[in-house]
Amino acid sequence: MKDYSVLLYYCYTPIADPEAFREEHHRLCLSLNLRGRIIVAAEGLNGTVSGLREDCEKYMETVKADPRFARIDFKVDASDKHTFAKLHVRHKPEIVHSKLHHIDPNKRTGIHLEPLEFKKMKDQDDVVVLDVRSDYEHSVGRFKNSVTLPIENFRDFPEKIDELKEKYKDKKILTYCTGGIKCEKASAFLLDQGFENVYQLHGGIIKYGFEADGEDFEGKCYVFDNRLTVDVNKVNPTVISTCYVCGTTSDRMVNCANPECNIHVAMCEACGETMHGACSDTCKEHPKVRPYNGTGYYQKELNGYNPLKGLKRAKAN
Structure with missing residues (x-):
């Protein structure tokens, strides 16, 4: 068994004082020697971190003990080392940059499909499998026969809505992304724009790899840590x-x-x-x-990196 874990997670939930929570969360991560990137916003929490397996387990227990995050779904992968060199916990307007500030996934979003449900439904005649990730992500891996978009960032997704309406308005739309967070807003936006049958892969590609052996996911999955890509398909892997x-x-x-x-x-x-x-x-x-x-x-230069940077009341010795 590998000594380290890599966690990928998000949760759309109201945070009344996100800056205060950011500070508290930063201290929690420091106490557990975690590294990675975490975004805190009034709309929720989004992160990917690495650490010793025991420390990651403590982190997950602590986060889930907070009623606001009781339903958070951690995707856990094994690693033989840290996949990040630094820890950054930041307060931002959104937990994923989308230009969809008016969309609240807690009010309305696409129907969540578990991996085996997604697998069963994805090849039906009236279904369109829609990749909502950036072009460099789907260039190295995507579901077989999926629709991909020439977008550099998720914030460009709304610009493609008219084209999607013209081609697929009357189809069942199954959205997917790396871990599920982009689909929350993408599927909600599709519903907002008049699509009626919208679904999303719960837990994204990563969970699909764990629970459905990644069948029919072609290539590798791009990830946002030092690994760059990970294998997903254990059934019929290909290189695209x-x-x-x-x-x-x-x-x-x-x-x-x-x-x-x-x-x-x-x-x-x-x-x-x-x-x-x-x-x-x-x-x-x-x-x-x-x-x-x-x-x-290329590991970013540490340039005097201080893990305490950003904390209001603590200073490095």
Whole structure:
């Protein structure tokens, strides 16, 4: 058994004083030696963190003990080390940037389908499986025959609504994303815009991998930690992405070595070595290009990182 866990979670629930809660939550994470990214907003909590398995279990118990988060659904993956180098707990207007401030998933959202329910329903003739993630995410992995959108960020999703209406207004729409959070607002927005039969994959791709063995999810799932991608499909895995440089089949995801580009693309090992991790000759010769270490992941400089930064009443020794 691996010593570390990686948690992915969210919960839409009213938080009366999000800044005070942010401070309290920051201290909790420090006490448990967790690392990762957590967003607190008046509408709820969203996070992905890593830590020793025992510390993550304590964290989940503590969070669920708060009545506001009693129904939170933690997706738990095993790891042999931390998947983050830092801890950031931030207060923001939304727990996922969407431009859909008027949408409250607690009032109305798509019908939640558990992974096995989603699996049973996804191939029916009157169903459209809709990926609401960004283009670089679905470029490396997506459900078979799913509809994908050419969007760079989830906040661009509302701009595609007219196109979706024109093509799929009378269909059953099954939305999915990495862990479920984007689908809460995406499915609610579809209902708001007149779609009548809207569903969402509860727990997202990650939970589908755990409970339905990832069947018919093609490629890998993009994740927002040091791993970049994770395997999902244990039944009929395939590779759908191609190297950005040479076009050969590859599911090896990298960030361009030029920090001013930093695009997320698939790149085979051979091109990674030849291009020194850069996506183009221009980026390869950029004066700020980062040294390539063979992984395509560039750990952000710690630059005097202080895990206590942001706390109002505590200072580093």
